[in-house]
Amino acid sequence: MAEATASTPRNSVPHTAFVLGGGGMLGGYQVGMLRALLEHHITPDLIIGTSVGSIQGAILAADPTPAVVRALTSFWQDALTHKVMGVPVRALLANLVRLRPALATQDALREVLIRHIGAHTRIEDLAVPFQCVAASIERSTARYFDYGPVVPALLASSCIPGLWRPLRISAEHYIDGGVVETVPLTRAVSFGASEIYVLRLRQRELALTPPRLPWQLGQTVFEVSRRHRLGQVINMRPAGVTVHLLPTGEDLLEPPDTGLHTTLAQQLEVFDRRVRAGYESTVAYLEATEERKTATIRSRTLTRRSRRVRDASPSASPLVRAKLTRFFDLFDLDGDQRVTDREYARAADRICAAFGVAPESGTGARVHGAFTDFWAGLCREAGVADCVELDRDRYVAALARLTTDTAGYERNVLPAIAAILAAADQDRDAVLNVDELRALLTALRVDTADIHAVSLRLDTNNDGVLSLDELDEAFCDYFTSDEPGAPGNLLFGAAH
8 A cells, every 4th residue: 555645735726637447357458558647747636536446446545556556456366256246146145134224244244455556545545636436325325435444435436326235424314326326536526636647448348229018117217317427427518627438448449348247367367458458548539639639520410410311311402592591691702692612622721720620730721621521522423523502492402412411421422511610629528618609600601699599599418518429419300300490400500
């Protein structure tokens, strides 16, 4: 156990916070992510964890140096060897006879924690300020532990419902903190952290489908609630707070791995692979240039839209044609009922200038390249190769053909939209706040007097910001939906 240091006074405002989410056996990814951060000399002033993240966060708080990777590896070897999440037959039978709401006991985990953290260690003894969260049954809310014995707090935070019985501390009973805070990001924001590294597990979550059997309904309801809350937590943060959503590298391990292996050797091998994946993916994130991060956002946007746009209408309705005419007006700068290739290029210039993007930068080049390709697609659809101008009717007709054909939409329209959104996302956090949205629409010559009301409509999951996914969906609605009430219709003002 490392001695407490005076590097960060307990009552000072932290600058850098590490937030470690829950995920049970997936914790190996976090070990690799922590190794990458520490090797890049990124250290925390505050550590907040939930569930398995609370355990790893406490071990990190005791020794916030690269040497902690060995301590975390030792913990996992001990935990896997002693099957802390196993269900011994004797314990199962005892709980059934006594009608206890659990399959096993936390005894094995308690013993492992004592060996690696110390039976008498207190949260105040740790080298870095540390907190962990558990769910209080009596109060039906989150409880953050920031003082007192470490081991009971960790047992409460990681008390998996159903596997272990609720843990009593004083007069209250606690269950896994992941029930109320899968990723306790808002706690770090509340304490004033301005640079937050989120080590979230379960990033490659399977798509939910409607339950077919009665006993599947409870799990589905829990997952919908958990994922919605996670999205809100990740996005709801004030201006000036930078949040790094570190990748786990789960996509590097194929096929998907549940960690349910029959032998200790297999479990240790899976742990090692997860550590490597978490390390490699986080190193790639930390060393990526802003252009590469922007490209990743653009790629993700393209992938999401390609899954949704396949239900687009085969032909443009009168409402869609009216919206496309309004879109034409945004580029007809002199009002002569014609749009030229120069006016298209000037639109790209306005977007780059609005967000301080240099035309020669990677992002600037993508915006201009996407607009050039968009214009070329319109010319082809209009039957005029390398045209320099299109009148209103030919423009709208060509755009209608592009946007009502799935392949054309994805090939010609979506790349331009994705490039615009990437430029607008100045802090590269995959969301746009109201100011960024206002700047974007202003650059597109849209009246932003009602921008707040528009942003509320577009914020379909009510998390306070607009994710690129939400904006991507709104743009698609604008070009393809014949529903008069679709929020995306508001993007470019009233259609004529």
